[in-house]
Amino acid sequence: MKKNWIKFGLLLVTVTALLFMASMPSRAAIQGLTGPNFSLTAKQDMISTADGGSILIWGFANGTGRAQYPAPTLIVNQGDNVTIDLTNQLPAPVSMVFPGQAAVTATLTSGTWADGSLTKDLNPGAVVRYTFTAQQPGTYTYHSGTNPDLQIEMGLVGALIVRPSGFNPASPTAYGHADSAYNREFLFVLSEMDPRIHEAIEFGDPYDTTTWWPVYWFINGRTGPDTMSMPNVSWLPTQPYNIMPRFHPGEKVLLRIVGGGRDPHPYHTHGNHVRVIARDGRLLQSAPGAGADLSRMEFTVTSLPGGTIDAIFEWTGKGMGWDIYGTDTDFEHLCNAKSVADAQALRLINPTDPYFTTQDSTTKELCGDHGKPFPVTPPGQLAFTFGPFYSGSPYLGAGGSLPPGEGGLNPNAGFVFMWHSHNENEIVNNNVFPGGMLTMVIVEPPGVEIME
């Protein structure tokens, strides 16, 4: 079997790991509007789906901008008096409701409104001011309360994030308690659409939400693989948010999952379990202050319609059984100051040495597998149909040769995992596979700087 790994960068990675990790700040990665005062407009626009489709939406826009799907993520602090001025420029009545927030008041600023089923429905042209105090930290949703079976389908739904009192961006937590601490956070607004309803609205035909049959599925308003494009790309002007988490081994990644549609979705994270620490904006705790002592680990998290989940993902490759950085001594890496050869020699003398229970504090490598050889002989390249994210090698941070044109989407040779709805018909864009509710995440080698 030809061993054809071209190892570029791993030495560089090791050196820069020492340089970067010491100074790597935790970064928030959730785009949105910071409060506590917001001015939003309900308007009509179009979104694109990755199969080339175009769908009419009703969305909340920031001020005079274009409508967006999902609605702008509102970010406020615990204790803030939040005000949202909503102007209705839709051809139909609209409103906003805030599940999980107490004592929301609505005051008509101009125009007229009428009693609706959930709240006062604002007539076209009217302006209303909503106010509430964001009393509890967490992940929440907000959406239209008017004719919601139609209007949430049309896109009037978004996320609201309340940062805990004393929030420190350099050492962030979701709920104040250390059990909710994270290094990076990502928002997942999960939703789906039946384009026939949008076409009916577009052409003024009668619509029927009882025969609803979704054929598009979204994360943060985009269908896969648009989910993985950059945020604010010019060709998706009404779908500004993306979702493509990239992080390092050992980092805590917070998933804020919002059920933005009317279907439940089983969201499956390849690579490891997540720890579900909160639901609907409340830590899973046995008593106030206890922390997330009622949390549980899941590899597939059910997102309920209208509900939210906070879950923490962490990957180190613990227990892999082979050295994830490779054992080629041409391309050395250290685990707690021992080289591959050192570790192999020690393993021969004393396989239960306490060294093998340690973890490298910089790279988070588990030294128990340091120096262990790759366990199988891989076949030659003819055996494989390559995926676009394959680096060419099984090792973290080390690429390998690939046939011309293959790979390319994983230049740092990270470990790539798919995070997706496991109701597998939902990873399709209206008969075109793959698509829908999927994205890829990349565990980048330590020392690779992740720009946000």
Added chain:
Amino acid sequence: MKKYLGFKVVLLMAFVFLIGVTPSWAEVFSQCPGDINGDGISDDPNIVCIHLAAGDGFVTMADGYPLYMFGFSDVTGTPDDLVMGSTMFKAEFPAPTITVKEGQKLYLSLSNVGMPNRPDLSDPHTIHWHGFPQASTFFDGEPMASFGVNMGFSLTYFYNVAEPGTYMYHCHVEATEHMQMGMLANLYVTPKQDGTPKTYNGKTYTKFAYNDTDGSTGYDVAYPIQIHAFDPEFHDASRNVAPLNFAGIFDSYGMLNGRGYPDTVNTGFILNENGYPAQKMNSLITANVGQKILLRISNLSFDYYALTVLGIPMKVVGKDAKLLRGPTGIDLSYITNSIELGGGETADVILDTTGLATGAYFLYTTNLNHLSNNTQERGGMMTEIHLN
């Protein structure tokens, strides 16, 4: 003219595969480091070797309707050079159950033996161990992140089995299509605690779902129950080389372990249209009164399904291959009459039959429309528990 010649080439390739001659550029190659005597089976108790062949086959629904499917078959121990020829149309549904013990190393060789009923397809296949903790991309079996295994070739997956629990495995190439077509199976890992007697509520057990340290997941008999459902129009379109209607998938054959009721309680063979028993698992559960039954429930279908057991309380002790216990030790297990799982979820449920009457009890879906084999009533996602 060129088109016709191309078709002949495809026919020739199919013929070559069919007669079992492996062309020199293809290579079925299973690996088993624990195999000393060369029979393909590990002689080392800490190593498990399995060789699966990915291909196609046929199944029969409980109302008699035949369906074309894709699947895996077990070729462990078959010499590599005989694998291609010997597995034609032998795919099973569900695929063979994999059981390993915590602490073992699993070498799982996958050979893609092609799909002779669709000579126009050259689909690669993979194995994704669903839920494997701390996975590597190379062995995760998700082809966009890594690769798929081409026809005529093999890959040996390696798993250092460190966490007990109920998992699943399935092909992840064109997942919507390959999973609807049936490339999926049960997989579970028994804990290191097995064999150590533990007493819980006055009874002593030596088999457990997890390393619970207190015997709370102890059981006497265990049964895997895998939820899946087929859309017959999708399978017929695949058989007839017609376009596949992903957007319109509508599953109407609900099944447990690959069969609809009453085939779920048929302990005999279910033969497919070729006379081969492709659906090897029944779901008949038998136990003695007083015993604890562990149900390893998994769902690899495209929808949420809820199951209930009439007359026997269900205690959910595990979810997604993790003991239901908080990080500080708080017991999160609960007693219920129903459990709902979406695609990709698993649960461990213990039925305590203490003090119950003998006889037949029913485990069935409360999504009552799925108590049918397509349009045939009194079928579908149901099985029986016989207490003696």
